[in-house]
Amino acid sequence: MCEYCESGKPIISSIKQFSDRTESAVCEIKGHRLSSSVIIQTIYRVTPTATADCEIKFCPMCGRKLV
DSSP states (O other): OOHHHHHOOOSEEEEEEOSSEEEEEEEEEETTEEEEEEEEEESSOBOOOEEEEEEOSBOTTTOOBOO
16 A cells, blocks of 8 residues: 555646646546546636546556555
8 A cells, every 4th residue: 555545645746837827737546546637727717627537446656456
């Protein structure tokens, strides 16, 4: 077991600043699913959060079987 599959620490956590926008991305393990979300913010608006989930059988960081 590791801090990623046991306590929900994000596998990927990224914030990128561009001249016209800011992009935030987070990917974490929730149960036996890999959940990722992206938010793009501009000076004029915030786009709705785009999310994607997929079922995984093993933790990609430590290899533990997820139940």
